[in-house]
Amino acid sequence: MSEQMRVVEISTPGGPDVLKPALRDIPEPGHGEVRIQVAYAGVNRPDALQRAGLYNPPKGASDLPGLEASGTIAAIGDGVTDWAVGDPVCALLPGGGYAEQVVTPAAHCLPVPDGMDLKQAACLPETFFTVWSNVFQRGGLKAGERFLVHGGSSGIGTTAIQLANVLGARVFTTAGSDEKCAACLALGAEQAINYRDADFVDVLREQGGADVILDMVGGSYIARNIKALADDGRLVQIAFLQGPKAEINFAHLMMRRLTMTGSTLRPQSDLAKARIAADLYEKVWPLLATGRIAPVMDQEFTLDHAADAHTRMESSQHIGKIVLKVG
Template identity: 65%
Template sequence: MKAIKISKAGGPDVLTLSDVAKPEISSGEILIEVHYAGVNRPDCLQRAGLYAPPSGASPLPGLEASGVVVAVGEGVTQWSVGDQVCALLPGGGYAQYAICRADHALPIPKGVEMREAACLPETCFTVWSNVVMRGGLKSGERFLVHGGSSGIGTTAIQIAKSLGAEVFATAGSAAKVAAVEELGAHGINYRDADFVEVLTAHGGANLVLDMVGGSYISRNIKAMAPDARMVFIAFLESPKAEINFAQVMMKRLTITGSTLRPQSDAAKAEIATALREHVWPMIEAGALRPVMDQEFDLADARDAHRRMEQGDHIGKIVLRVK
């Protein structure tokens, strides 16, 4: 099969279209003929040699895909050959075929195109597990998400709005602010406004979803309401900061975080079940839809990574495989 390999750690040019062996499924797995693969920042980190795949996972990049089931492993009863699915992958999505655990796949929601479906798993798993399961967002709370125009950000805004939260989102340009406001968030252009001042004027954030870190950490604490929570999912600036923990004590704050890829198969299956119960109905009701940025052919994965790393994208980038 055709697949994108990482020839060595480096920039986008190390991505090469290659002929590789089709993966073989084991018990509890399904084989998917990939139609589209989502492009995510962890793919860029893996390509740069900064995010190794878990033991036993495919070394090929690609953490989510949509397509058609072409084979099922022993013990798989929930899927049949011919089913259309989107799936969270441990790796291997940048290829014509990919394998995943059967309980990490979900049906393509009604009314959703295959290209859009490829954008659902990584973002929905990440947002639901961190914003709801870990962060405990409730109706009526004020929710601050940084990187609001990213795939994660646009998904987080829509899920939070559907749950009845008041959403604030930072972004770095007028176009990106307009995009988050169209989704129902209060847009904050961090180049000319201070999100601490904005949130403080509204009573403080009850939950912060941060993928920046660094200098944002202490500012987040200042922007948070008493008894608020902060969840980290990435550190685009830095994982390190000097903070005043007296403020954490005085406000009774909870600070936590997680990464998705290293979690256990059971944990990911639990998230998938929650998505099918809570998020898939949002999608089918039209309350949540992937915000699409740009589509590239599989052979042009280098350009897709350049687009991701330039930071100008709004929403999701996908690779067309079939």
């Protein structure tokens, strides 16, 4: 009989209460893969979408939720030369993070930055891969440009604010309370707009428009984002909390030379993710090691209380990242 591990699985599509503790066989790493003894797993919006039946894992991936984790290398597959058993790592996962052990491509692992513990490190992969690839690689944000990120107090938002600020951009953000706006300002935002009190379109147009907008809201925000962009601006879409459909006037894209782009991380090829990891290691990991940027932590839950973690995330009361303590 195979050795087993504790996991949290999705018993049926639905709300947080469908997350149930279970036992599964410990997975074995294949060629180019490592198995990680999980210490902490990050909790992210895509986990909730998968739980609700709206975001199926890619072919061959674990059906367990969890797209990032930290821990130590427990086993290595054939062809892996960059890691050894016992190495502390954080990793982007194709799934399976809500478990005591998880398998992922070795090229998607990164070392735990100097001075950072495993709890903090678990908060890095999903948000930093997403922000770096979308804001800087796809959106081309440069020093001196005006950058607007919606949902500034989220894990994505707190990461985007810090990275954009430390790399020289002027950062604007939206949030839903004065407390959240204050947190965004403390992270380096030039202006935090409480969307209940002010219109971000008016604020950004007064500044000359945003050069890059990172949006996860969609719906009615899509047309408003286009209005808030400067000429030659870039709108980068990474999620659709208000839905993926909108009516827009494409003449504005032509007349003002706008660019609309976006991506989802999970379905991308292993090679594409490995290239993002390499870029992060070269350009962002030194900033983490020196403390110039750091993950913002909200709350910790045990693995068996994953449902409570999802309830917390979907309440939108959190500021920063939520983690599950596994090991």
